[in-house]
Amino acid sequence: MAKVVGFNGNAAVAYAMKQINPDVVAAYPITPQTDCVERFAEYVSEGLVDSEFITVESEHSAMSACIGAAAAGGRVMTATAANGLALMWEMLYIAASMRLPIVMMVTNRALSGNINIHCDHADTMGARDAGWIHLFSENAQEAYDNTIQAIKIAEDLGVRLPIMVTQDGFIISHAVERVEILEDEEVKNFIGAYKGRYPLLDLNNPVTYGPIDLFDYYFEHKRSQIEAIDNCLPVIERVGKEFGELSGRNYELLEGYRLEDAEYAVVALGSTCGTAREAIDSLREKGKKVGLLKMRCFRPFPRESVIEALSPLKGIAVLDRSVSFGGFGGPLFTEVRSALYDAPSRPSIINFFYGLGGRDIYPEDIEKALEKTEEVVKAGKIEQHIDYLGLRE
């Protein structure tokens, strides 16, 4: 029987970590993630988990310790945000290259400067090419559910890659909401026992991790890494379905909302998808055929599912909460637009930047984006590919 509690996103993930009971957690506190790690540290000190909790002097050390522990054969988790993630940078690539199934919660926060502690997606978008799987969460419930699924996905023998589960800093991490939690036993059975592959601590079968790898084999190893992450999509789908059978909450790579007969849609990540549902319902009441495509899985990018969902539309507003400076549009826009190049029919696409540094976004902003997109399609010509929501000019 599911129990309903009031949790903010940080508490929800800390609770999931308690139920997962990983062998090792190495983490360093950073706003807005701190609350999550503090709660987990309490579980450790109260003896409610068996985890070895390693306090470290920086995020670089946190990820290094996670890599060592995972290579040794342990089930390993951590959490960070923003500049903390940036400080992990080189180690992120190493974790992925070694195929270590580390699960990390990231509370999305702006990367300075100027100094800002609030939500945007600059941190994880900057890490999008590091070889990690990226799952975005719309609310505290999804942050909890995604964390549990991430263990099973990362450890699947067809995957064996690290995963970032993200939630919007403050907006989700610090907002208390209704969250349905599973029983400890249910989580334990769902994720199963962990067995490390080629663990360093298996002294009878000695292995080497991270040796020098120059022009003779490095390229082949990267080629196999490309294949590894591309092959994750069916596993993420399967685990999402299995989680649905357990909890009643089914998860897919992406989720369409009122898309069936839609002519226009917004594409978004994270908490904005919830706000967008309000905008969609309000425009639907006015007779507009609009919908939402929520991207849950951003890495690997589910290209075929995106084409299938968006190709029939007339116009799309892609909402980006981070900038790729000097690039043509934000990270989500470039991915969506590139995927649609091969689509049987190609909708018009406009990129809207919004919400940098925690600037709030309201249903009316999203309605405006959809209305502008409709105007562009009716005019038959895109004058401006890049636009902004909630910005003073």
Next chain:
Amino acid sequence: MKKPLEIRWHGRGGQGVVTASRILADATLREGKYFQSFPEYGPERMGAPVKAFNRISSQPLRMHCGVTNPEIVVVIDPTLLGLAEILEGLDEKGTIVVNFEGSPQELREMLGFKGGRVVTVDASQISRDILGRVVVNTSMLGALGKVLPEVSMENLLEAVRSQFGEKLRPEVIDKNLLCLTKACEEAQIDE
């Protein structure tokens, strides 16, 4: 979808507005409703004006934007009454609940708030009498509870017990519960 009930809390850093908002969320959970409770976070600033928000609904809450047009505003520190933002976005049929030693009519005059409901309670005095110091958040929950049919007094009391259960001594918890019930009784309403 029907608009959820939205509440905005005003206080100063350290006075417990975020805690009050969370206790209310816990009480709404006990009612079987959907709820959100979130603070307006800046850098942590003891003594500076801070806000917290609640949403309450019988349907799932999906929006994650701020509250701009609250139906109820609660002010736990009377020294904030001069701020323009106290009445900002408050519906003219809305309710304002204030820690105030005077009558609701006096407060109405002072704020120039013509419509809706004005609720006053001298929460500072109640907490001084019962707790021996001015910590008014549980008293203000009592005053709010008087005009909040969505949440029963039993669930508010239970939420206070649950919030403070591991943090405060039983006698201090009992005093907080007394603050809550006393403020609910003493709160004056001007419709």
